[in-house]
Amino acid sequence: MLQNVTLAFLFNGIGIPLAATGLIYPVWAMVAMAVSVTAIFFNSLWGRPSLFIDAILSVGKPLPAAEPVRPVA
Numbered sequence: 001m002l003q004n005v006t007l008a009f010l011f012n013g014i015g016i017p018l019a020a021t022g023l024i025y026p027v028w029a030m031v032a033m034a035v036s037v038t039a040i041f042f043n044s045l046w047g048r049p050s051l052f053i054d055a056i057l058s059v060g061k062p063l064p065a066a067e068p069v070r071p072v073a
Contacts, residue, residue, distance in 0.1 A: 004040045011036030 011032055019029030045052050 004043055007040050007043065008036060011039075 015024075015029045015032040015036075018024045019026045
């Protein structure tokens with residue numbers, strides 16, 4: 001998780017100020033943001049690809065029924 005936060009701060013901390021000051025075109029900052037999100041997404045799945053595959057395979061399937069919450073007396 002710390003690596004993902006570091007990646008986000010690096011991409012956004014560099015790209016946004018450069019675009020805001022006009023040193024790069026805003027479209028390149030947008031590309032950097034998309035790369036940042038993609039890199040963080042794949043980094044979060046590193047070593048656990050079954051989470052991603054299970055999530056894709058479960059699309060459209062009903063969720064299992066949860067047990068009712070009992071009030072505390």
